[in-house]
Amino acid sequence: MTERARVIHNPTPVVTAALGRTMAAASIIGSALKKSGASLTVRINGGGPVGNIIVVSDDMGNVRGFVQNPTADAPKTTAGKLNVGGVVGTDGTLSVIKDFGEKEPYSGSTRLVSGEIAEDFTAYFAESEQIPSACAFGVLIDRDWSVLAAGGYIVQLLPGAPEGLIDAVEQNVEKTGAVTEILRSGNADALLKTVMAGLSPRVIERLNVEYKCTCTRERFLTAVLSLDKSELDDMRRKGEPVEVCCQFCESVFVYDISELLKNS
Numbered sequence: 001m002t003e004r005a006r007v008i009h010n011p012t013p014v015v016t017a018a019l020g021r022t023m024a025a026a027s028i029i030g031s032a033l034k035k036s037g038a039s040l041t042v043r044i045n046g047g048g049p050v051g052n053i054i055v056v057s058d059d060m061g062n063v064r065g066f067v068q069n070p071t072a073d074a075p076k077t078t079a080g081k082l083n084v085g086g087v088v089g090t091d092g093t094l095s096v097i098k099d100f101g102e103k104e105p106y107s108g109s110t111r112l113v114s115g116e117i118a119e120d121f122t123a124y125f126a127e128s129e130q131i132p133s134a135c136a137f138g139v140l141i142d143r144d145w146s147v148l149a150a151g152g153y154i155v156q157l158l159p160g161a162p163e164g165l166i167d168a169v170e171q172n173v174e175k176t177g178a179v180t181e182i183l184r185s186g187n188a189d190a191l192l193k194t195v196m197a198g199l200s201p202r203v204i205e206r207l208n209v210e211y212k213c214t215c216t217r218e219r220f221l222t223a224v225l226s227l228d229k230s231e232l233d234d235m236r237r238k239g240e241p242v243e244v245c246c247q248f249c250e251s252v253f254v255y256d257i258s259e260l261l262k263n264s
């Protein structure tokens with residue numbers, strides 16, 4: 001999923017990490033919406049060089065996403081890690097919109113903590129949804145900038161869970177360390193085993209997730225036709241083909257003027 005995003009957008013490694021971590025979070029939260037046709041949109045902007053990060057997940061955890069500046073970069077941290085916080089910044093917000101296709105969508109937003117994504121989601125859950133959570137997301141990148149491993153976890157306490165439980169989870173989180181190291185040699189089950197050690201985890205559902213765009217030629221035509229009348233008239237006068245590019249998958253749709261005239 002993350003490698004597909006990288007191939008589409010061709011970002012720097014640190015931007016791949018920022019986008020990949022956000023995609024992992026959106027996929028996990030999206031897959032928990034539990035309503036067919038529901039969608040989740042995450043928007044992060046911390047005022048850093050990467051600008052907006054936008055990720056959308058469906059209710060099955062399939063995601064699509066893009067960043068404003070794929071070529072943004074930041075020097076590695078002193079520990080030699082990709083400096084995700086450095087490209088994302090901390091002067092801004094993390095917003096989550098849950099659209100269940102009925103009434104107003106639910107939306108919540110919190111100030112960014114570190115721009116490292118996981119800490120920011122932990123803060124979002126605590127402040128916006130009042131759910132104590134432990135989050136970790138990671139992307140491991142190869143020398144040729146391809147994605148070797150990506151993923152993460154969100155552990156949340158159900159209402160009425162004993163007070164001490166979060167401490168047990170936090171100790172496990174501490175022991176687990178970087179998720180990418182576990183995902184590289186193992187898989188999601190290996191991650192589950194360490195994060196939920198001693199808590200008798202039971203797998204209740206498995207989902208195969210992928211990078212999935214929902215754009216269609218018809219959908220973009222509707223968008224083109226909803227432009228201002230003066231803009232449309234301008235296009236007609238010029239007589240040039242109208243080109244629309246999908247930000248999520250970089251598909252290009254070309255419409256000729258006669259097609260526009262025919263449908264408007």
Ligand code: ZN
Pocket residue numbers: 213214215246247248249250251
């Ligand atoms: Zn698309």
